Each structure stands twice: as structure tokens, then as C-alpha cells.
Amino acid sequence: MRATDIIAKKRDGIELLDSEIEWLIKAYTADEIPDYQMSAWLMAVFFRGMTDQETAALTMAMAKSGEMVDLSLVPGIKVDKHSTGGVADTTTLILAPLVAAAGVPVAKMSGRGLGFTGGTIDKLEAIPGFKSTLERHEFIDNLKKYSIAVTGQSAAIAPADGKLYALRDVTATIESIPLIASSIMSKKIASGADKIVLDVKVGSGAFMKNKADAITLAETMVRIGQLVGRETVAVLTSMEEPLGAAIGNSLEVKEAIEVLSGRGEPALKEVCLVLASQMLVLGGKALTPEAARGQLNALIDSKQALAKFGEFISAQGGEVGIVSNTANLPQARYALEVTSSCQGYVKTINAAQIGYAAMRLGAGREYKGQAIDLAAGVILKCRIGQYISKNQPLATIYSNDDSRLEQAALVVKQAVSIDSQTVARPPLILGLVAKNGFVID
Ligand code: URA
Ligand code: CA
Numbered sequence: 001m002r003a004t005d006i007i008a009k010k011r012d013g014i015e016l017l018d019s020e021i022e023w024l025i026k027a028y029t030a031d032e033i034p035d036y037q038m039s040a041w042l043m044a045v046f047f048r049g050m051t052d053q054e055t056a057a058l059t060m061a062m063a064k065s066g067e068m069v070d071l072s073l074v075p076g077i078k079v080d081k082h083s084t085g086g087v088a089d090t091t092t093l094i095l096a097p098l099v100a101a102a103g104v105p106v107a108k109m110s111g112r113g114l115g116f117t118g119g120t121i122d123k124l125e126a127i128p129g130f131k132s133t134l135e136r137h138e139f140i141d142n143l144k145k146y147s148i149a150v151t152g153q154s155a156a157i158a159p160a161d162g163k164l165y166a167l168r169d170v171t172a173t174i175e176s177i178p179l180i181a182s183s184i185m186s187k188k189i190a191s192g193a194d195k196i197v198l199d200v201k202v203g204s205g206a207f208m209k210n211k212a213d214a215i216t217l218a219e220t221m222v223r224i225g226q227l228v229g230r231e232t233v234a235v236l237t238s239m240e241e242p243l244g245a246a247i248g249n250s251l252e253v254k255e256a257i258e259v260l261s262g263r264g265e266p267a268l269k270e271v272c273l274v275l276a277s278q279m280l281v282l283g284g285k286a287l288t289p290e291a292a293r294g295q296l297n298a299l300i301d302s303k304q305a306l307a308k309f310g311e312f313i314s315a316q317g318g319e320v321g322i323v324s325n326t327a328n329l330p331q332a333r334y335a336l337e338v339t340s341s342c343q344g345y346v347k348t349i350n351a352a353q354i355g356y357a358a359m360r361l362g363a364g365r366e367y368k369g370q371a372i373d374l375a376a377g378v379i380l381k382c383r384i385g386q387y388i389s390k391n392q393p394l395a396t397i398y399s400n401d402d403s404r405l406e407q408a409a410l411v412v413k414q415a416v417s418i419d420s421q422t423v424a425r426p427p428l429i430l431g432l433v434a435k436n437g438f439v440i441d
């Protein structure tokens with residue numbers, strides 16, 4: 001086969017064969033096809049799109065480009081969850097112990113944060129002693145013993161995706177639904193998930209800015225799941241404002257403990273319950289999402305979910321005392337209250353800007369490998385629709401570097417817009433896509 005022929009075929013809108021896609025991905029991963037040819041192919045895909053069959057073939061070719069984690073020795077249906085990324089999205093820290101406490105094994109391979117979005121591995125590393133890289137046998141042993149294990153995603157998982165993503169990033173080909181869908185699904189499949197729950201974020205702070213695009217992405221991923229035998233459900237959730245109140249690693253661990261204790265920001269808790277309910281149904285532990293929700297609330301009320309979080313921390317070498325006393329988490333030396341200079345109703349909260357402020361405070365990285373301040377970040381004290389009086393706190397910001405506070409305070413202040421008219425709260429759950437492609441509004 002020749003790369004030029006495959007590029008020309010895609011350019012002319014002719015459906016590629018599975019064998020052609022497999023060959024292309026294999027050869028590119030092995031450095032046998034140069035970036036300029038792959039770039040041309042990506043741009044052709046961008047304009048021509050891909051059929052479901054092509055998208056599924058691309059997904060599996062990328063999944064098989066590296067290690068395919070085998071979790072078949074772990075009893076039960078392994079259900080993974082993926083979020084398309086947002087701000088104050090602490091769902092994994094809450095869902096993993098919550099769902100594990102209900103008896104569904106949760107095997108997660110997570111990433112680090114970059115730019116204005118956080119990463120689960122950084123958050124977990126805020127817990128003193130926590131070991132975020134597990135050998136494959138430790139990962140599987142912990143899963144068998146505790147039904148929960150979280151490790152950093154190794155470079156061995158879907159290396160073709162890593163290479164292609166870097167190329168897409170510099171060739172203006174990120175924003176293609178089949179490329180995004182196959183990228184996400186390939187990593188979940190290579191990580192060993194039997195079934196997958198997707199949290200597709202919609203709104204100004206998300207990758208998908210509008211509902212129509214989010215539905216198309218969700219439907220594409222659900223259909224890929226069907227074609228490759230990994231049942232997938234996607235929930236569309238709002239990212240018009242940060243989901244929780246906390247943005248920053250140590251601050252988000254604390255918020256996760258709050259939610260697992262039955263408190264915390266209601267929107268964050270609601271999204272967790274909706275996603276966890278779907279995970280329980282897919283995992284065979286509940287017949288309906290409503291029944292699942294009852295079980296999950298009981299696990300929170302009885303403190304079993306919180307106890308599972310403690311067990312998980314201890315199993316990965318972390319200091320379990322943080323669960324009962326969050327003062328043992330890293331604390332910032334400096335804090336500053338950001339107050340409103342006017343009164344009125346909160347109209348918009350620019351999640352990306354809040355995420356950016358947290359990054360500037362030290363909570364995130366501008367480039368890969370940059371050191372971060374685990375205690376830094378933002379606690380948001382307002383929500384869309386809320387009435388704010390003049391001088392009322394909008395947020396408290398934290399850092400170990402006091403020279404960063406003033407500029408970050410300004411960014412946070414500018415991220416919140418206030419209007420004299422009352423403002424309706426945007427809906428939190430925008431719909432659900434399951435195997436019949438049905439979307440519930
Ligand atoms: N997230 C991914 O993992 N891949 C994409 O292509 C876009 C978002
Ligand atoms: Ca994430």
C-alpha cells in the first residue's frame with residue numbers, strides 16, 4: 001500500500017477499507033510515513049469526515065498500536081468513565097470510590113493537567129504519599145482486592161493517538177468529530193474497559209461549545225462502542241460555569257471528600273450521581289438509573305463511599321488521615337478574597353478564564369512537565385443566577401507565591417459578569433445518548 005493512494009482516496013470522498021486504515025496507522029506509528037503525508041490525510045478527513053465503519057477501524061487501529069490492557073482476570077464488568085474536560089471537574093475523584101463501593105470495579109488510567117484544565121493524577125498527588133504510577137500487576141491486584149485502582153496513563157497506551165494528537169494540534173485538525181471520537185475511544189478500549197460512560201461537556205468552558213456538536217460527538221462515540229463491542233453511554237452535561245467550587249489540586253481533593261460526605265457543590269454532586277448511576281446500570285449492579293441513584297445515596301449516607309476513598313488512598317500509599325482531617329492536605333501560605341465591585345445577578349462565569357487564573361496561581365502548567373503548586377487554586381463563591389451585593393466575595397484564591405495573587409484576582413474578577421436583570425440558571429444535564437442513539441432532553 002502507498003500513503004499517497006490512501007490520501008487521494010480520502011480526498012475524493014471514497015470510503016477507506018479497514019485494512020487501509022490499519023496499514024496507515026501502523027506505518028505512521030513505526031515512523032514509516034512522514035508527518036507531511038499524515039497531515040494531508042488528517043486534513044482530508046477533516047473535510048470529508050469518516051463513516052462509522054472507518055471511525056471504528058481508526059479507533060481499533062490506534063488502540064492496538066500499543067499495549068492492550070487485559071483485565072479479564074478481574075471479576076465483574078469493568079466500567080470506565082471519561083470526561084471531555086472542563087474546569088472544577090472533580091468527578092473522577094468522587095465517582096471512582098462511589099462506584100467501587102457499589103461493587104463495580106473501577107480501573108482508571110488518568111492524565112495530568114495542561115493549560116486551563118486539571119488532571120486527576122495531579123489532584124491525587126496532592127495527597128501526601130500517594131503513588132500515582134502502579135505497575136500493571138499492582139494495578140490488577142488492587143482492582144481485585146478493592147475494586148478500585150487509578151494510575152497514570154503510560155506512553156504504552158495507544159501511542160498512535162499520542163503521535164497523531166500532537167500532529168493535529170499543529171495542523172488545525174483537532175476539531176474533527178471522527179478524530180476526536182476515535183482518539184477518546186481508543187484510549188478507553190486500550191485501557192481495558194468492558195463498558196464506557198462518557199461525560200460530554202457542553203458550553204463556553206468546554207471543547208464542544210454547542211449542544212448540536214456535542215450530540216454528534218456523543219452519538220459517534222456511542223456507535224463506535226457498539227461496532228467494537230464495548231457498550232457506551234454518553235451524558236451531555238453543562239460547562240457554562242465551573243462545575244464544582246474548587247479549582248486546584250489539593251482544593252479539589254477536599255471538595256471530593258465534601259461530596260462523598262454528602263455535602264459539597266450540588267451541581268458537582270448531581271453530575272456525579274447521574275454518571276455513577278449509568279455506570280452501575282452498565283456494570284450490572286442496578287436495573288435502572290433511578291434504582292442506582294437510591295443505592296448511591298445510601299452509600300454516601302452510610303459513609304461507605306467515603307470509607308472506600310480512604311481504602312483506595314491507603315492501598316496506593318497515601319496518607320488516609322486526610323479523609324477525616326483535610327488540614328493534612330497541602331495548604332497555601334497566601335490567600336486573597338476577590339470581591340465584587342458592583343451588585344446584581346451573576347450572568348456568566350467564564351470557566352476557561354477561571355481555569356487560567358488557577359493555572360497562573362500555580363495549580364496548572366503552561367507547558368508539559370512544568371512543576372505545579374499543589375495547594376494553589378481558586379474557591380469560587382458564586383454561581384450563575386446568584387444575587388451578589390457590592391463587595392461580596394466572588395472567590396478566594398490561594399497560592400504559595402504571593403506575587404501571583406494580584407494578577408490572578410483580576411482575571412477571576414473579569415471572568416464573572418454581573419447584570420442588573422435576573423438570570424436563569426442554565427440546565428445542568430442536557431441529555432443522554434445510549435445505544436439506540438436516543439437523546440432525552
Ligand atoms: N480529547 C482527546 O483525548 N482527544 C481528542 O482528540 C480531543 C479531546
Ligand atoms: Ca480530565
